[in-house]
Amino acid sequence: MGKNIVVIVVLAVLLVTALPSVSAQDGDSGTIYGIVGVDNAEVRAGPDFAYPIIGRLPRNASVVVLGRAGDFFRSWDGRQWLQIDYGSGTAWVYARLIRTSTPFNSISPTGRILPRTQDGRVPDEFDLTYSICDGWQGGFTQSGNFMAGDEEMMVTYPFMQGANVYSVIVIGADGTRTAFDSETTTAVIELRKLPWEAGVYTWRVAPYWTDSSYRYRWQQICLLRTGGTFEKPYSGPVRDEENGE
Secondary structure, eight states: OHHHHHHHHHHHHHHHHHSOOOOHHHHHTTOEEEEEOSTTEEEESSSSTTSOEEEEEOTTOEEEEEEEESOOSSSOOSOOEEEEEETTEEEEEEGGGEEESSOGGGSOBOOOOOOOOTTSOOOTTOOTTSOGGGGOOOOOEEEOOGGGTOSEEEEEOOOOTTOOEEEEEEEOTTSOEEEEEESSSEEEEEGGGSOSOOEEEEEEEEEEEOSSSOGGGOEEOSOOEEEEEEEEOOOSSOOOTTTTO
């Protein structure tokens, strides 16, 4: 009986050491590692099955994970992707194919899956030869000064191929968010629509695609990008300083 127990323990140790693993020490370094769990895992240009395959990875290959697209809830449903170092650049692999040193939802988002039409197709406006958000490049500008008495501020942002609406999100000092939408690469931030509080505000931009007039059906294409900051004075009702009101 004793010899049988020893044999079982030895076999268990050998089995564990034979399995590919990602050590806790790797995660402690700040770098996220992954182990490919299948043969010939498809590597794609972007985080969606609609993107072309640009390579394959063998089972047990080790990869450096840079970010994710999508969220995991109860099951893998094709909308969870991992961005990895690949060759001299980056690429994407369906997350179910890789075991990572960090839980999927704890990995920082770096991309988004593609929008879809009502029949489930990717809109024809998008060039899928590369990850489309990599092409959203350019400068941001702002003009106007609320502290100098202006009532409006104009902001501009890069053109996004395929986007047909943009949303400028202004984040207040207390975290309040106010959206200013536009169908062009210019939007107007109106003082009267912002919270009363004085302070430093940040504006960020997200491109969307939609085939509907209803805002809840807009589909965000890329992650928000920060355009700039500005200061604004208190803009609420005139206070009675003498009575503290």
